[in-house]
Amino acid sequence: MALASSPPALHFRRELSQVEQALLTALLDTIAPVSLSSTEDTVTWALTPSGKFSVKSLYRKLCQGPSFQMPNGLWSARLPLKIKVFFWQLFRNRLPTSANVAKRNGPSTGLCAICNVLEDATHVFFRCPLARFAWSAVRAAANTSWDPRSASDLATIADSIHGGNNRVLWSCIGALTWAVWLTRNKLAIEGIFPSHPANIIYKCNLLLQQWSPLAKRKDAEKLKHAQDRLRQIYVLAREPSATSAP
Known part of the structure; x- marks a missing residue:
């Protein structure tokens, strides 16, 4: 059953303020596209095409943004x-x-x-x-x-x-x-x-x-x-x- 086609009937003991009403509307808009089914839930990893977790994909995500460029030749230098x-x-x-x-x-x-x-x-x-x-x-x-x-x-x-x-x-x-x-x-x-x-x-x-x-x-x-x-x-x-x- 799709929530968008059958929005839940919500009743509150007190009248919502404008801010609270806006938050509720935003929440309903967020869950509206979600469809429920009777099949078993599964976990997927959004950072890989296969949906499976990998350390490489997580590391790449964490490294996004500005990075510090190390000087020329340091990592290939013959040093301990x-x-x-x-x-x-x-x-x-x-x-x-x-x-x-x-x-x-x-x-x-x-x-x-x-x-x-x-x-x-x-x-x-x-x-x-x-x-x-x-x-x-x-x-x-x-x-x-x-x-x-x-x-x-x-x-x-x-x-x-x-x-x-x-x-x-x-x-x-x-x-x-x-x-x-x-x-x-x-x-x-x-x-x-x-x-x-x-x-x-x-x-x-x-x-x-x-x-x-x-x-x-x-x-x-x-x-x-x-x-x-x-x-x-x-x-x-x-x-x-x-x-x-x-």
Whole structure:
């Protein structure tokens, strides 16, 4: 029996207001096209032609809307998966920086342990003196003018480089940012200050050595050259007369 052909007779103990009457009319209009039958009810999934549930169709539905475009080459970079996820958090500002922890009422003041200013991802990786020193080492090692001041600047650099150079770039940037993050955590969480800023360069070079088996053979020479240059800069930075670049 179709509800549209036999609308239910509804009686109320009190007179409906205009708003209530409008809501009732809207409800009757909604159910009017529905037809009832004596057959057994079935469940169907509206997101697939077959009517059967699939995780893929649900994921596609959840992903609808504006999406964040990750920089060129990140997901195909020869890096450990945790470093790629780390970069995703960095570009989305989802890392547990002091500012983000404070927003969630966590045990944090929201400030950088070194600079005593708001510590977000931009400050940790691009503005803090430790990060500035690390980037100065990268500029010297790569003989470039790279001077990113935000994740957006870093993405622009990555998007401008392609092929094998892009893969090597991600390895170097991954080692650098992960070394900065580990140093920051030692300081912010454990209260351990690095004995020398150049320790970040040493840690960066050590990470590159650990990740070298992941690299393509044709990139090995470029990675080795990068490690040699970082090693030289580390030695120079450890000299008593050495001063870090701003």
